[in-house]
Amino acid sequence: MSVMIEAENVRFTYPGAASPALDGVSVAIERGAFTVVLGHNGSGKSTFAKMCNAVLLPDEGSVSVEGMDTRNEELLLAIRQRVGMVFQNPDNQIVANVVEEDVAFAPENLGVPPDEIRRRVDASLHAVGMDEFVTHAPHLLSGGQKQRIAIAGVLAMRPDCIVLDEATAMLDPMGRREVLSTVRRLNREQGITVLLITHHMNEAEDADRVLVMDDGRIVMDGTPKEVFSRVEQLRDTGLTVPETVELLDRLCQDGMPMPLDALSVDECADAIANALARKG
Amino acid sequence: MESILQIRHLTHTYSIGTPFERDAVRDVSFEVGRGEFLGIIGHTGSGKSTLIQHLNGLLRPTEGQVLLSGRDIWAEPKKIRDVRFRVGLVFQYPEYQLFEETVYKDIAFGPVNQGRQGAELDRCVRDAARLVGLREDQLDKSPFELSGGQKRRAALAGVLAMEPDVLILDEPTAGLDPVGRETLMENIRAYHREQGKTILLVSHSMDEIARNVDRILVMKSARILMDGTPPEVFSRSEELLSAGLDIPHAARIAIALRRRGLDIPPDVYTVDALEREILRLRKETVPC
Amino acid sequence: MLKDITLGQYFPGDTIAHRLDPRTKILLTTLYIVALFSANGFVSYAVMIACLILSVRLANVPPRAMVRGLRPVLFIIVFTAVLNLFFTPGGREFFRWGFLTVTETGIKTALFMVLRIMLLIMGTFLMTYTTSPISLTDALESLLNGLKRFRVPVHELSMMMSIALRFIPTLIEETDKIMSAQKARGADLEGGNLMQRAKAMIPILVPLFVSAFRRADELATAMECRCYHGGEGRTRLHVLRYQRRDYNALAIGGVICVCVFVLGRLGW
Numbered sequence: 001m002s003v004m005i006e007a008e009n010v011r012f013t014y015p016g017a018a019s020p021a022l023d024g025v026s027v028a029i030e031r032g033a034f035t036v037v038l039g040h041n042g043s044g045k046s047t048f049a050k051m052c053n054a055v056l057l058p059d060e061g062s063v064s065v066e067g068m069d070t071r072n073e074e075l076l077l078a079i080r081q082r083v084g085m086v087f088q089n090p091d092n093q094i095v096a097n098v099v100e101e102d103v104a105f106a107p108e109n110l111g112v113p114p115d116e117i118r119r120r121v122d123a124s125l126h127a128v129g130m131d132e133f134v135t136h137a138p139h140l141l142s143g144g145q146k147q148r149i150a151i152a153g154v155l156a157m158r159p160d161c162i163v164l165d166e167a168t169a170m171l172d173p174m175g176r177r178e179v180l181s182t183v184r185r186l187n188r189e190q191g192i193t194v195l196l197i198t199h200h201m202n203e204a205e206d207a208d209r210v211l212v213m214d215d216g217r218i219v220m221d222g223t224p225k226e227v228f229s230r231v232e233q234l235r236d237t238g239l240t241v242p243e244t245v246e247l248l249d250r251l252c253q254d255g256m257p258m259p260l261d262a263l264s265v266d267e268c269a270d271a272i273a274n275a276l277a278r279k280g
Numbered sequence: 281m282e283s284i285l286q287i288r289h290l291t292h293t294y295s296i297g298t299p300f301e302r303d304a305v306r307d308v309s310f311e312v313g314r315g316e317f318l319g320i321i322g323h324t325g326s327g328k329s330t331l332i333q334h335l336n337g338l339l340r341p342t343e344g345q346v347l348l349s350g351r352d353i354w355a356e357p358k359k360i361r362d363v364r365f366r367v368g369l370v371f372q373y374p375e376y377q378l379f380e381e382t383v384y385k386d387i388a389f390g391p392v393n394q395g396r397q398g399a400e401l402d403r404c405v406r407d408a409a410r411l412v413g414l415r416e417d418q419l420d421k422s423p424f425e426l427s428g429g430q431k432r433r434a435a436l437a438g439v440l441a442m443e444p445d446v447l448i449l450d451e452p453t454a455g456l457d458p459v460g461r462e463t464l465m466e467n468i469r470a471y472h473r474e475q476g477k478t479i480l481l482v483s484h485s486m487d488e489i490a491r492n493v494d495r496i497l498v499m500k501s502a503r504i505l506m507d508g509t510p511p512e513v514f515s516r517s518e519e520l521l522s523a524g525l526d527i528p529h530a531a532r533i534a535i536a537l538r539r540r541g542l543d544i545p546p547d548v549y550t551v552d553a554l555e556r557e558i559l560r561l562r563k564e565t566v567p568c
Numbered sequence: 569m570l571k572d573i574t575l576g577q578y579f580p581g582d583t584i585a586h587r588l589d590p591r592t593k594i595l596l597t598t599l600y601i602v603a604l605f606s607a608n609g610f611v612s613y614a615v616m617i618a619c620l621i622l623s624v625r626l627a628n629v630p631p632r633a634m635v636r637g638l639r640p641v642l643f644i645i646v647f648t649a650v651l652n653l654f655f656t657p658g659g660r661e662f663f664r665w666g667f668l669t670v671t672e673t674g675i676k677t678a679l680f681m682v683l684r685i686m687l688l689i690m691g692t693f694l695m696t697y698t699t700s701p702i703s704l705t706d707a708l709e710s711l712l713n714g715l716k717r718f719r720v721p722v723h724e725l726s727m728m729m730s731i732a733l734r735f736i737p738t739l740i741e742e743t744d745k746i747m748s749a750q751k752a753r754g755a756d757l758e759g760g761n762l763m764q765r766a767k768a769m770i771p772i773l774v775p776l777f778v779s780a781f782r783r784a785d786e787l788a789t790a791m792e793c794r795c796y797h798g799g800e801g802r803t804r805l806h807v808l809r810y811q812r813r814d815y816n817a818l819a820i821g822g823v824i825c826v827c828v829f830v831l832g833r834l835g836w
């Protein structure tokens with residue numbers, strides 16, 4: 001697998017801040033992977049996200065996108081076209097007051113010919129399941145729908161990677177499900193690399209890889225099963241574990257040996273049923 | 281239990297006389313007992329936001345009544361402000377309402393409107409700050425210097441400082457991280473424990489509801505779908521799921537275990553209870 | 569409450585009035601205004617009224633919506649009517665009370681002034697009813713394109729305008745929310761004298777400004793992330809192109825304008 005985004009020993013301090021937001025982050029995000037970055041507020045996860053398409057530039061170290069250094073200003077448009085960003089507040093990233101005009105915004109900026117813009121707008125709205133809303137006013141849509149429009153707006157640039165910077169934080173459970181299933185589908189069907197920044201543990205359950213950040217560093221890195229079975233360490237970083245793991249962990253402590261990597265509800269139920277059956 | 285709020289056949293219709301006319305709340309009746317911790321759940325658009333804005337007189341019912349301590353809150357429309365002091369409403373993302381130069385002054389806004397002053401004002405501001413876990417030295421800061429979670433606390437204190445009899449919280453933990461959510465809910469639980477005040481909690485997080493409340497109202501399409509204790513409501517998990525609502529994760533695991541033939545009672549919906557039940561099953565299956 | 573304000577609300581539709589190029593509509597509205605100000609007698613006003621009624625029919629906009637647009641300026645209309653009615657000398661005198669007189673010219677002037685204001689408002693509203701704000705700004709950008717030579721930042725202005733239009737509903741909703749939140753803390757927004765009322769606005773305006781700045785900041789970042797780098801090299805999804813119907817409409821509009829101008833000169 002080739003590398004989509006590579007960070008090397010990135011350090012960054014916000015102007016006027018006492019401690020660094022990123023304190024030596026080195027990681028390579030593989031092309032086509034679905035990676036989730038977890039961390040409490042202030043852990044540096046959002047700062048890391050903003051490094052991925054040159055919204056922020058490292059004070060020390062470097063970030064490169066498909067080999068392009070983000071500090072090279074001449075490559076700025078090329079980098080941003082390849083790595084699209086979806087932000088937290090759905091209202092503050094919609095530019096136009098008609099859905100299709102908003103989705104067309106990026107290709108317009110890139111100077112794409114009108115016919116091709118039309119094709120891209122239709123394809124992007126189709127990919128996020130919002131075909132029927134082409135001429136709607138975005139401010140009347142639900143939070144989940146607005147975020148899907150934002151994703152479509154990014155897709156219209158034909159990016160290789162989408163970074164969702166806490167894009168689900170302000171949504172209700174239904175909106176969150178809409179957004180998640182949309183990006184999962186894009187990842188699976190179109191091979192788009194996804195970097196999802198969140199503090200909802202359950203969103204990480206079927207990721208390819210989970211990174212946990214704390215104090216501006218990556219403190220855990222592995223598959224969801226590997227990361228979530230380290231219950232104590234997760235709690236120390238101010239995170240919780242999914243209820244499934246929480247239950248299994250407690251049963252272990254009650255003297256009932258349980259695998260901690262049964263993440264999904266069904267896996268967890270199977271593990272418990274098996275354990276009880278063995279006993280009997 | 282003596283009821284503090286009585287809602288009788290409440291209907292609220294938006295945009296009357298236009299093609300957009302619709303009922304946001306339709307013929308809703310329920311009572312809230314003094315000191316009760318009531319949870320309200322339902323989809324976005326199920327009518328819960330409209331409903332709670334009736335309880336402190338921000339909205340006026342199209343039909344029906346809201347009674348506070350047995351009195352119709354609209355009996356004297358000029359005194360509706362007194363109702364707002366007695367029924368404190370904290371909106372979603374309340375940090376966006378902060379405006380004063382210092383946190384102290386912002387918390388004092390409500391009590392000053394109430395006519396409090398001097399030592400009495402100082403006491404209720406400091407009490408409220410303590411309840412939400414703000415430190416003394418943070419009171420002199422500008423609210424805009426605080427972190428996201430602290431701003432939320434300051435805004436919550438602004439309502440608590442009015443010392444309302446009923447506190448309504450609309451998604452108080454939305455957007456906070458797990459630790460922020462847990463500590464804020466702990467503050468709210470402590471407030472309920474210490475002051476014995478009535479609390480209405482609107483939340484999308486079933487786990488939060490399951491862990492905290494005495495009773496749950498489930499709203500769907502402008503009406504009340506269920507009204508009962510958490511065991512009563514969550515034992516109807518399948519029904520909740522088919523209404524498009526979430527259920528606590530522990531209840532999902534319980535359903536999956538039941539499907540595998542394990543004898544888990546229907547009213548199990550917390551990790552604690554589930555843990556107990558599994559240990560019980562384990563003991564029962566100890567080989568002879 | 570605040571949501572009821574009509575801010576040149578757009579009524580989507582597919583009539584000839586909707587299909588016209590937005591630039592054509594701006595030009596036609598300009599012609600209409602020129603004609604309106606040269607109208608000077610019963611005949612010319614009748615022509616203008618006929619034009620408006622015909623356009624409203626063609627646009628299929630409910631007449632009630634047209635009348636609703638007049639509500640905010642009702643005071644100005646009444647004020648103009650009263651002023652002209654009582655203070656215009658000339659012609660036969662019908663009534664006199666102190667310094668107030670009602671004369672033949674007075675009645676005529678009052679009637680024409682009221683008509684002029686009403687027609688002006690309704691005509692421009694008709695344009696905004698049938699043209700989406702975004703195509704209006706596009707049209708303005710295109711019409712003013714020539715000014716770029718004089719270093720007028722036409723693209724930037726039109727981008728600012730369309731973003732303002734986009735955020736009006738969001739900010740109105742936000743204002744409603746903040747007002748409710750402060751009312752819940754006992755803010756009294758209705759009572760008191762002018763000073764007290766102005767002071768009562770602070771708890772609403774401060775959060776509103778803070779939030780508007782935050783939104784602007786986030787929006788700017790989001791736009792940059794979508795490769796926005798000014799107007800240079802920018803293409804558009806919808807390219808404005810004049811059709812046969814636009815030339816026809818402009819020709820008809822031009823002829824009527826000239827006719828009304830001549831009628832006005834003749835005092836008809």
